[in-house]
Amino acid sequence: MQYCEMSKEELLKLKEELDETYKEAQSKGLSLNMSRGKPSATQLNITMDMLDTINSSSDMKSEDGTDCRNYGVLDGIPEAKKLMADIMGTTPEHVIIYGNASLNIMYDQVSRAYTHGLLGNTPWCKLDKVKFLCPVPGYDRHFAITEHFGIEMINIPMSENGPDMDMIEKYVNNDESVKGIWCVPKYSNPQGYTYSDETVKRFAALKPAAKDFRIFWDNAYVIHHLYEDKQDEILDIISECEKAGNPDMVFEFASTSKVSFPGSGMAALASSEANVADIKKQLTIQTIGHDKINQLRHVRYFKNLEGVKAHMMKHAAQMRPKFEATLKVLKEELTGLGIGTWSEPRGGYFISFDAMEGCAKAIVAKCKDAGVVLTNAGATFPYGKDPKDSNIRIAPSFPTPEEMELASDIFVLCVKIVSIEKILETK
Numbered sequence: 001m002q003y004c005e006m007s008k009e010e011l012l013k014l015k016e017e018l019d020e021t022y023k024e025a026q027s028k029g030l031s032l033n034m035s036r037g038k039p040s041a042t043q044l045n046i047t048m049d050m051l052d053t054i055n056s057s058s059d060m061k062s063e064d065g066t067d068c069r070n071y072g073v074l075d076g077i078p079e080a081k082k083l084m085a086d087i088m089g090t091t092p093e094h095v096i097i098y099g100n101a102s103l104n105i106m107y108d109q110v111s112r113a114y115t116h117g118l119l120g121n122t123p124w125c126k127l128d129k130v131k132f133l134c135p136v137p138g139y140d141r142h143f144a145i146t147e148h149f150g151i152e153m154i155n156i157p158m159s160e161n162g163p164d165m166d167m168i169e170k171y172v173n174n175d176e177s178v179k180g181i182w183c184v185p186k187y188s189n190p191q192g193y194t195y196s197d198e199t200v201k202r203f204a205a206l207k208p209a210a211k212d213f214r215i216f217w218d219n220a221y222v223i224h225h226l227y228e229d230k231q232d233e234i235l236d237i238i239s240e241c242e243k244a245g246n247p248d249m250v251f252e253f254a255s256t257s258k259v260s261f262p263g264s265g266m267a268a269l270a271s272s273e274a275n276v277a278d279i280k281k282q283l284t285i286q287t288i289g290h291d292k293i294n295q296l297r298h299v300r301y302f303k304n305l306e307g308v309k310a311h312m313m314k315h316a317a318q319m320r321p322k323f324e325a326t327l328k329v330l331k332e333e334l335t336g337l338g339i340g341t342w343s344e345p346r347g348g349y350f351i352s353f354d355a356m357e358g359c360a361k362a363i364v365a366k367c368k369d370a371g372v373v374l375t376n377a378g379a380t381f382p383y384g385k386d387p388k389d390s391n392i393r394i395a396p397s398f399p400t401p402e403e404m405e406l407a408s409d410i411f412v413l414c415v416k417i418v419s420i421e422k423i424l425e426t427k
């Protein structure tokens with residue numbers, strides 16, 4: 001029976017029982033963390049042998065003869081560009097390889113646009129107003145970058161097919177101060193949704209009022225499937241934009257943070273040849289070149305896209321039981337109660353949970369008091385403000401499957417108690 005259909009007396013009785021269970025859970029002194037999307041240590045162990053691919057007796061030349069130990073090669077060695085291009089579904093001439101973190105590239109792109117402008121356009125810092133569209137729920141670190149530059153952020157609701165394209169077209173095609181949009185197009189953070197072909201094509205066909213409008217296409221989870229047989233596909237935004245006559249409209253980002261090592265991966269940007277040339281002109285002032293030994297290490301280890309895909313299935317084997325343990329508890333404990341809905345991703349790093357309106361903060365706080373740390377409620381929205389106080393991001397990657405089950409038990413218990421308290425306010 002749905003909680004909202006229960007009488008006040010029934011709810012009070014149920015709450016008494018749940019409060020008792022909660023007290024018992026609290027007394028266990030648990031310390032579980034499902035807050036950030038970090039691979040577990042055992043997952044990192046999968047890639048340890050990558051460190052053996054290069055040692056003091058290795059040939060340190062890239063395929064074009066570059067000595068990778070030395071200065072130079074601003075945009076990456078050819079074989080690394082090819083590998084990252086294949087991962088993103090584009091071609092090497094669109095790619096620049098950076099250091100270890102794609103977030104750093106995203107920051108750089110906003111920063112560059114802000115101080116110097118894109119392809120000769122007015123730097124954003126000289127404009128009265130700069131706005132970004134933010135599909136929500138989304139990734140807190142994206143929102144932190146635009147907030148840091150004083151850019152106004154506008155919420156765009158997400159659906160299983162991607163963000164609300166009607167709304168996006170209205171803003172982008174009519175408002176010159178809208179300069180960008182944050183997208184996680186595949187296995188989105190936190191819902192795990194993948195943009196449909198229609199969504200991608202509508203993105204490519206935008207007719208921006210601002211000449212320097214850019215789609216920030218963060219393809220962080222492009223190859224991060226959970227299953228061998230159930231995998232999402234996505235169109236290549238770069239060629240779609242070319243076909244639609246908008247070649248310069250997109251910056252795509254990806255990294256091997258959750259393929260090899262988050263602390264020591266390889267990150268890349270992909271964009272039109274004009275954008276790549278524009279970026280390289282400024283990049284040459286920033287650096288003489290990124291870590292080419294790391295690039296070599298990655299290419300020698302993975303060899304090609306097939307090698308990367310096979311490696312990702314080893315990650316999936318570790319991630320899947322954690323997702324399944326969490327989803328099992330959610331399904332068994334909450335189905336039919338009318339107090340929450342959740343996503344069931346086929347890839348990525350997160351499960352998104354929507355509680356009854358006005359309950360997310362209280363649920364997160366109650367979990368914390370029982371030793372279960374979740375991402376702060378509100379973090380999935382610009383300025384940390386979820387207008388409905390409803391969304392909670394669950395990150396199952398770090399704990400063991402057993403810990404995830406335990407943490408999920410506490411989570412559903414807190415969801416039930418807080419929801420009853422909310423419903424009782426109206427009875």
Ligand code: PMP
Pocket residue numbers: 037100101102103104139184189218220254255256257262267
């Ligand atoms: N983008 C998204 C959507 C992410 O979820 C994350 C990591 N949580 C990142 C980027 C960070 O990527 P990187 O390690 O390459 O900076």
